[in-house]
Amino acid sequence: MSAVYPLSAHRQIERLWAERIEVLRQIHCQIVGATERTLQLVFNNDGSLVPIPVRAAVDERRLD
DSSP states (O other), X not given: OOSHHHHHHHHHHHHHHHHHHHHHHHHHHXXXXXXXXXXXXXXXXXXXXXXXXXXXXXXXOOOO
């Protein structure tokens, strides 16, 4: 076994995790966007509620 193999295996695992985290970020952005559009429709049609930007209410924590 060469000394390079453990390092290349580690890099491959790291790359796979990075890809998965990116997919989770994309899904998070889609959910936030859909929620924001839905709430804007609800607030704009009723008028009795005071709209706030959804992005202000969402916790923008990093996934990594």
